[in-house]
Amino acid sequence: MPALLLHLLKKTALTGAVAPSSRFLASAMVRATGEARHVVELGAGTGPVTKELRSRLPNASLIAVEIQPSLAQQLRSRFPGLDVRQDLAHEVLDGLVYTDPVVVVSSLPFRSLPKDMHDVTVTSIERLLRRVPGSKLVQFTYQPRAPFEASADFQWNKTCSVWRNAPPAGVWVLQSLPAA
Numbered sequence: 001m002p003a004l005l006l007h008l009l010k011k012t013a014l015t016g017a018v019a020p021s022s023r024f025l026a027s028a029m030v031r032a033t034g035e036a037r038h039v040v041e042l043g044a045g046t047g048p049v050t051k052e053l054r055s056r057l058p059n060a061s062l063i064a065v066e067i068q069p070s071l072a073q074q075l076r077s078r079f080p081g082l083d084v085r086q087d088l089a090h091e092v093l094d095g096l097v098y099t100d101p102v103v104v105v106s107s108l109p110f111r112s113l114p115k116d117m118h119d120v121t122v123t124s125i126e127r128l129l130r131r132v133p134g135s136k137l138v139q140f141t142y143q144p145r146a147p148f149e150a151s152a153d154f155q156w157n158k159t160c161s162v163w164r165n166a167p168p169a170g171v172w173v174l175q176s177l178p179a180a
């Protein structure tokens, strides 16, 4: 396969969207975070959710993670002073040392990510949520089902549907179940 085509296919699988999230979806994602003190945004892209997080949670610490160098650079220009990590989501999550609850706000396209990347990312998210009780993941999906299969000690809840987005999306929250 020609290198350019392969590159485009990989980029499409990583992006998983036809357009940036609408302000309605961004707003619904931030509502689902609640009163967060620490937020890590995965797959920030051009920053529609980042913008909403900065304006609605001005006192929370925020790290924005984006793997594509050009998008990470755009984020740095658009949001001066923001902690932008041009890195893979799981690498950043594995290096975090929070002891207070953290909200992971993700736009990662789990249904189209390559399987190995999907698996290591889910493992890192679950490890962080288990390690810091009270933490949660806020994730949107275009599919009529949960964004990914979580382990048995976790529970998904759908918070809302956002019709004013192309395509319409559901906002879901993942939290670990209290130990039996």
Ligand SMILES: C[S@@+](CC[C@H](N)C(=O)[O-])C[C@H]1O[C@@H](n2cnc3c(N)ncnc32)[C@H](O)[C@@H]1O
Binding pocket: 014, 015, 016, 017, 019, 020, 021, 042, 043, 044, 045, 046, 047, 048, 049, 065, 066, 067, 068, 071, 087, 088, 089, 090, 107, 108, 109, 113, 117, 121
């Ligand atoms: C669906 S787009 C969302 C962009 C933006 N947050 C929005 O809502 O419009 C997903 C983003 O995740 C990034 N991405 C995909 N896999 C990633 C990974 N493993 N680590 C970090 N970023 C990743 C892609 O480069 C892309 O910018």
